[in-house]
Amino acid sequence: MHYVQYFSAKQPKTKQIVVCFDGVVPHGGLVDRLKGIISFYQIAKELNYDFKILFDNPFKLSSFLEPNNIDWNFSRKQIQWHPTKTKIIYLINNFGANPMQLIQNSSAIRFYVYANIDYSKSTFPELNQLQLEHNWRESFNTLFKQSSHLSEKLNQIETKPFIAFHSRFTSLMGDFKDTTTKILPCREREVLCDKLLQLINKIILTEAHKAYLFSDSINFIAYVKDKINIKTVEGNPFHMDNFEKTKDTNGHLKTLIDFFMISKSEKVYFLKVNPMYNSSFSKYAAIVGNTKFERLEA
Secondary structure, three states: OOOHHHHHOOOOOEEEEEEOOOOOOOOOOHHHHHHHHHHHHHHHHHHHOEEEEOOOOOHHHOEEEEOOOOOEEEEEEEHOOOOOEEEEEEOOOOOOOOHHHHHOOOOOEEEEEOOOOHHHHHHHOOOOOOHHHHHHHHHHHHHHHOOHHHHHHHHHHOOOEEEEEOOOOOOOOOOOOOOOOOOOOOOHHHHHHHHHHHHHHHOOOOOOEEEEEOOOOOOHHHHHHHOOOOOOOOOOOOOOOOOOOOOOOOHHHHHHHHHHHOOOEEEEEEEEEEEEEOOHHHHHHOOOHOOOEEEEOO
């Protein structure tokens, strides 16, 4: 068991929730991780627990997102495992859990949490969707501010009013290693790209603003740029669980840049044509930016 090495007979003095992204298990991409963080920050706030984030895999979160109004930094050397007063809560991809009840029903007072789901509906059942989004945005801004490195990179990109298109293919286009492994035959990729291009063209014809395209597929970006005039941000993002096992953080930086660029758009259009992945990346970027969001399907 991973936490045996941190055994301590000393009982923790402070009620504490630590959300962990330490590479012990697959955690998910950026937004999945943010969902887990925000969910348990909100729970910690409701239950008056100290809140911390252990995020050092595949990079240190503070390289891109720093503490804002709350010091959430937590390192491995601070981990202590008491046999009765600490507990692991593992909720990766567990959509049916009620984490607040789990904590309230436990005799432990320190929790090491693995989670990648937005539990705000179960935490705040009385709130409607707009109120939940407002609450999520406030929580995000309370926790995070951009690092100087991320802010500098974003400031180098032209941001006159623009609309954003976002697509998520995972492995379908054959250029992205992910949780999925399915790769479409060449002809099916072309058909899919053409359907998506038609959706983009319909919107561009009615919009006054320039358009940016964000995608995990470089092949799709190249296909669209070859056909129409659309702006993109340089770089190639890759999955935050780091399936390529590379130490280069530029792909992760690109993911953060895409997220905040989308959040600054006038409107976000998420492109979804079967068998594409139903990503929530651009939806939560829109929530952070308090911008309009629309799904485009064909």
